[in-house]
Amino acid sequence: MFYILVSWFLLGAFAKPTPMLYLPVLNSSRSNSFAGSNNYYLHGLSLEDQTTYIKGLQNDGAKLVRLWITGIKSNCTKSSSTTELPNYETTIGEYNTELLNAIDDALVQLNAAGIKAIISPHDANLLPPNGTSTGYNGIDIYGTTYQSSFNFYTDAVSQANYDARLASILNYVSPNFNKKWADLSEVIMAFDIQNEPMIASPDLLTGNDPSDWLCNRATMMKSIIQNSGVGIATGGIGGSQYAGHEYNLLQKALDCPAIDIMSVHGYMSTKLQWTPYIPELSDQAAAAGKLCMLEEWGVTTGSGVDSVEKQAALFNQYGIPWLYWMVILGKSVDQSCAASDSACCHSGLSTDSLYDYEISLTSSRADFNMLFHNSSSVTAYQDWSKYT
Ligand SMILES: *[C@@H]1O[C@H](CO)[C@@H](O)[C@H](O)[C@H]1NC(C)=O
Ligand SMILES: *[C@@H]1O[C@H](CO)[C@@H](O)[C@H](O)[C@H]1NC(C)=O
Ligand SMILES: *[C@@H]1O[C@H](CO)[C@@H](O)[C@H](O)[C@H]1NC(C)=O
Ligand SMILES: *[C@@H]1O[C@H](CO)[C@@H](O)[C@H](O)[C@H]1NC(C)=O
Numbered sequence: 001m002f003y004i005l006v007s008w009f010l011l012g013a014f015a016k017p018t019p020m021l022y023l024p025v026l027n028s029s030r031s032n033s034f035a036g037s038n039n040y041y042l043h044g045l046s047l048e049d050q051t052t053y054i055k056g057l058q059n060d061g062a063k064l065v066r067l068w069i070t071g072i073k074s075n076c077t078k079s080s081s082t083t084e085l086p087n088y089e090t091t092i093g094e095y096n097t098e099l100l101n102a103i104d105d106a107l108v109q110l111n112a113a114g115i116k117a118i119i120s121p122h123d124a125n126l127l128p129p130n131g132t133s134t135g136y137n138g139i140d141i142y143g144t145t146y147q148s149s150f151n152f153y154t155d156a157v158s159q160a161n162y163d164a165r166l167a168s169i170l171n172y173v174s175p176n177f178n179k180k181w182a183d184l185s186e187v188i189m190a191f192d193i194q195n196e197p198m199i200a201s202p203d204l205l206t207g208n209d210p211s212d213w214l215c216n217r218a219t220m221m222k223s224i225i226q227n228s229g230v231g232i233a234t235g236g237i238g239g240s241q242y243a244g245h246e247y248n249l250l251q252k253a254l255d256c257p258a259i260d261i262m263s264v265h266g267y268m269s270t271k272l273q274w275t276p277y278i279p280e281l282s283d284q285a286a287a288a289g290k291l292c293m294l295e296e297w298g299v300t301t302g303s304g305v306d307s308v309e310k311q312a313a314l315f316n317q318y319g320i321p322w323l324y325w326m327v328i329l330g331k332s333v334d335q336s337c338a339a340s341d342s343a344c345c346h347s348g349l350s351t352d353s354l355y356d357y358e359i360s361l362t363s364s365r366a367d368f369n370m371l372f373h374n375s376s377s378v379t380a381y382q383d384w385s386k387y388t
Helices: 002-014 019-028 047-060 097-112 141-146 149-154 156-170 202-206 213-225 280-287 308-318 368-377
Strands: 035-038 064-068 089-091 116-120 188-192 231-233 261-266 291-297 322-324
Touching (some): 035 308, 035 368, 047 368, 064 097, 089 141, 141 149, 149 156, 149 202, 156 188, 213 231, 231 261, 231 291, 280 291, 308 368
Parallel strands (some): 064 116, 116 188, 188 231, 261 291
């Protein structure tokens, strides 16, 4: 970018070309779009299965995978065999580096395949809404210690504990790459602040994050990341975006200088339901100097639901980067399990057409080879060249 601008200036000064000649050069420096998948259990697969999955995504043209700092709960996860792993933090302030080592090994293979990672450091769905004993996706040490999502976000000690967790992750020195994750921009596109912050605290969302929780965490993260080139993404504020529940582009986050990427999460039945958001959310983010990506979306086989291809075509049409929830290694429920398949085949998958989001790499339900390649063949709606 710097080189192109300098050359343009020098040529302009000395050769006096018409600007028209050089505009295409400037435009061609804009990035292409990209796509990929979420995968919260990749580090729980054997290295061999990771290779199969990552090479499969690479062949399909994927450029980004979203990983999660989460323990692996069972020997079978989403139709594949996994190794159980404890959570990163089972006692506040004590961190299980083995978990990060496992993720770091997955990063090696992703890097070799030319696929970057977004890393989600914690899941807000583990924090109980007021008056309940568990979060939407279970409970962890933050949920048990602070009892509610509301307390997690508002208690000063909780904020300090969460900052310490984030700092420990950013300062973790990769044994494979011999540098801090905060500095690993060749492999890590961005860290989320959290997955779906405040999803269980609707009053904090409608109140526009009164304690500046998002910006205070992002500012702390930026103090470690500095100008390494690794981005800070919101992680999908409030969870899914839909009519009557629109928090992904919360004003306080748009106003926060430390935040680079606004993450949109949404699970729509029809392509039409995306039209208030694609590309409008990107325009809104751009006006605040931020990038915008569709960090989570997925479709089911329920009646009246538009297919993956139909919905993805809209994102590709505009050049909005996207991550499907979720391309899996094992067979999905539209495929039958054979004797030669792992004993985990179909384990952990829903057969309910209201919840069957997962699609195998080998399924014919969606042509990810076409969809991922299509995404990276179009010019991105915004300039992502800093991160791709
Ligand atoms: C290049 O970008 C400029 C400014 O956005 C636009 O006016 C022009 O049409 C673009 N040219 C090409 C070839 O895309
Ligand atoms: C998982 O596998 C380990 C090792 O084979 C075994 O000890 C453990 O009981 C298994 N756990 C479950 C939940 O099946
Ligand atoms: C949750 O509880 C806190 C503390 O009692 C209260 O201030 C807050 O308004 C409650 N939020 C909701 C959504 O009920
Ligand atoms: C993919 O790209 C091909 C070739 O440009 C186009 O015909 C097709 O409609 C695109 N499909 C989607 C879903 O993006």
